[in-house]
Amino acid sequence: MNTPRKVLLLAGAALALAGCGGGKTAPPPEAKSNAAAYDKVDVCNLATDDQLKSALGENAANKERRDTDALKACAVDGASGDFYVFLSVVRPTMAASEQVSFDKSAAQGARDVDAKTFSFFDDGQAYVETSDGDLVLRASLVYYVDSGKIADGPGVVGRLHTLLGEMTQKV
Template identity: 70%
Template sequence: MTTPRGLLLLAAALLALAGCGDDKAAAPPDVKHNGAAYDGMNVCTLADDEQIKAALGEGPGPKERKDTDALRACAIDASSGDFYLFLTVVKPSMAAADQVGYDKAAVEGAKDVDAKTFSFFDEGQAYVETSDGDLVLRASLIYYVDGGKITDGTGVVGRLHTLLGQMTQKV
């Protein structure tokens, strides 16, 4: 014969074994679904002039939309005319994180910035690419021929990474 106290202890033990009371570990992570924003997106509006100036290291010139069927883009000349910033957003056919992984694997010398972001730089260009929800964003700084060269690639990558972080807040 089971006593009420014995039943209570048995019920408490079963609840503890079942893990009741702490569902935080079992909850799936929040997934950002921002693919719908892509169709009407104007990449030139994802960063303000101060953010662009910080990424360029000097004042920005005019912004020019460069959208195609495959991507949304914005080109921004530096005030010196020696280089430009090229911002792109893509809605890939595969998962955004998989696209970033694929792009990274195709670049010799790519370096991880964080779990979903990589960078690359040489004397003529630097870029940072990241996945954000359903989208892939890239910020590139590119020198024109005879415009000069990148002398602090790590610093440029840091500025581009900061800019991408600011842009993802608006997507």
């Protein structure tokens, strides 16, 4: 084979491997469409007792649904009675990612966890919020007044982030 022909074959192979030359590109991944799941979701059933125990750092006690017109929610007391985990799912009127960005901008001291998720903590509460398809999910740990305070904010945020990841798999 002569040299110009080899060069053309190698160039054509390189273009094909690079995704050029054939005019075909891989389609973008489909966005998760889960808006309809909001109507039937029971937030109290998005986490198992073991998952709640991991997030709380102790056994879970009472679960109470706290749905409103604007969100589906569940409050789960820790066995000590000092704090609770509050889980919520919202179908926002704007894009879920825009809602998370808005909420993040309103929380002074919020920190990025990843491209779709942020966290916040202070002495009395910690939460992690994420967009998941058409929905916004949040997991919070909140101390009751005069019941204590968060000593390890990053640790609590880590546990809540794990719980939130487990919840998104069920919506």
